[in-house]
Structure formats: structure tokens, C-alpha cells
Amino acid sequence: MLSLFRKKSEEAAAAVMPAWHPNFRDYEKLPDVKVVRTAFFVNGGAVFVALGLAVYVATQEVHLHTLGVQIAEEQAKIDRAKKGSDQAVAAFKKFQAEEAVTLEVDGFVKSKPAVSAVIRRLGDTLPPDVAIDALDFQADGLVIRLAVRGDAVAASGRATAYLEQLKADKELSQFSEFIFAQAPERNPVSGRISVQFRLRYKTAAGGKK
DSSP states (O other): HHHHHHHHHHHHHHSSSSSSSOOOOTTSSSSOOSSOOOOOOOOOHHHHHHHHHHHHHHHHHHHHHHHHHHHHHHHHHHHEEEEEHHHHHHHHHHHHHHHHHHHHHHHHHHHHHHHHHHHHHHHHHHHEEEEEEEEEEEESEEEEEEESSSSSHHHHHHHHHHHHHHHHHGTTTTTTEEEEEEEEEOOOOOEEEEEEEEEOOOOOGGGGO
16 A cells, blocks of 8 residues: 555656756747637628628618608609699789789778768758758769858858868768868859868778779
């Protein structure tokens, strides 16, 4: 048994003893005996990155192509609808112009009092010493021809008072001007004083009467 333990210890001591001859190996000149070389990993990583970039660029190109096709389709739709759209816009502008004219005419017509309403109001407000000889409805207003009793001074006073009464009448507010159309004069046939009033309509939008 002692011989066996002694033999093992001698072998262990021999194993840790330095080599008896110098090591003349040049490790830089020795061939690379590694199974997988470092260059393989470097080249493999570069190839992987290049493939990734290629896939990304290809994906973006496909996306841009698809987007370009969609844009072309939408532009074609716009081009097809442009003619109808232009016609619709032109028709709408024409309608707006006609509507403006219609509204202006309507406002002008509404700015004038109805003939029947004016005649009825003149009859209701007529003083006892004043008679209406004629009513002349014109484009810009109304001319009233009156016959007033009394001498020139009294008739003139009655006519002036009646004109002021018409001017203050709210039902005749669509008239803007109340004036004498001519100087009072005596009618040789009836003996009364002839008077003429001119009532002008209010100015409509755009300065037209």
C-alpha cells in the first residue's frame, strides 16, 4: 500500500515540474486552429446588417410605390370630377348674382307702399277743405293734385298743414320726401287753389330708386 501512495505522489510532483527544455515556439506564426474563426462573426454581422438595410429599403420602396399608385388614382378621380365641379361653381356664382339682383328688386318693390294702401290712407287723412283731383304714381314717387278752398293765403296755409300732416304720418313712412311740386295757383273753372305735392320713395339699396 505504501508503494502505491508513493508512486502517485511522485507522478503528481513530476507533473508540476517545469519542462526541462526551453519553449522555442513562435505563436504569431503558428496556424489558427480554432474551429470558428473571429472573422466569420465579423463578416456574418456585416452581412446581416446589409441584409437588414436591404429589406428596409425594399419595404420603403414598396410603400412609396403603393402610395404613388393611390395618389395617381385619387388625382384621376379629381381630374374626372373637375369639369363637373367647375360647372357647378360657375352655376352657383351665376345663381348668387341673380339672387343679388332679385333681392335688390324685391327690396325696392317692398320699399314702395301698395297703391291701394296709399289711396286709402290719403282718403282717411284728407282735411274737409281739401279735395284730391288726381293721383299720379311714378317710378320715383307720387304726385298728388289737390284743390283747396279759400283765398290764396288760407289755401296755402291749409295745403302746408296737410303736407306736414302727411310727412308725420307713420303709414306713409316709405316716402322720404314731401315737397310742393309747384307753386299754388287758382283754378279759374272751380275757383279753388290748385296745389301739387310730390312724395318721393325712399332710396333702395345700391342708390337706385
